[in-house]
Amino acid sequence: MSLIKCPSCQKQISNKVDICPHCDFSLNQSKDDLNRLKVLNYRKYRDQMYRFKMLTFTAMAIAISGLVPMLWTYAQAIDYGFNANFLNHWGIYLIIAGFALYVVVRAKMFQIKRNYKLKK
Numbered sequence: 001m002s003l004i005k006c007p008s009c010q011k012q013i014s015n016k017v018d019i020c021p022h023c024d025f026s027l028n029q030s031k032d033d034l035n036r037l038k039v040l041n042y043r044k045y046r047d048q049m050y051r052f053k054m055l056t057f058t059a060m061a062i063a064i065s066g067l068v069p070m071l072w073t074y075a076q077a078i079d080y081g082f083n084a085n086f087l088n089h090w091g092i093y094l095i096i097a098g099f100a101l102y103v104v105v106r107a108k109m110f111q112i113k114r115n116y117k118l119k120k
């Protein structure tokens with residue numbers, strides 16, 4: 001008995017089993033099925049990347065919705081000659097939140113991309 005990688009979930013399984021105990025993937029299948037699996041994996045990858053891309057836009061929108069009121073306050077500060085303290089402005093929290101979300105989402109996208117390349 002030797003260990004092989006399951007083509008579906010990439011976990012180590014025995015070469016003697018017909019069905020992967022981790023994901024129920026049938027190992028007695030034709031090349032056609034394997035190709036279909038590759039297509040399915042690609043679609044899953046593409047859909048995931050698309051969803052995360054939308055999330056990066058959301059993150060940017062959050063940051064911008066904090067930045068715009070801050071610029072507005074800044075413009076008023078110039079017009080009326082008062083000092084605006086931007087660290088006290090509520091917009092800074094939206095900028096930080098948007099930026100944090102953006103970084104997390106990009107890291108997740110990087111991870112998904114790397115996993116997909118490993119599976120191929």
Ligand SMILES: [Zn+2]
Pocket residue numbers: 006007008009010011020021022023024025
């Ligand atoms: Zn499996």
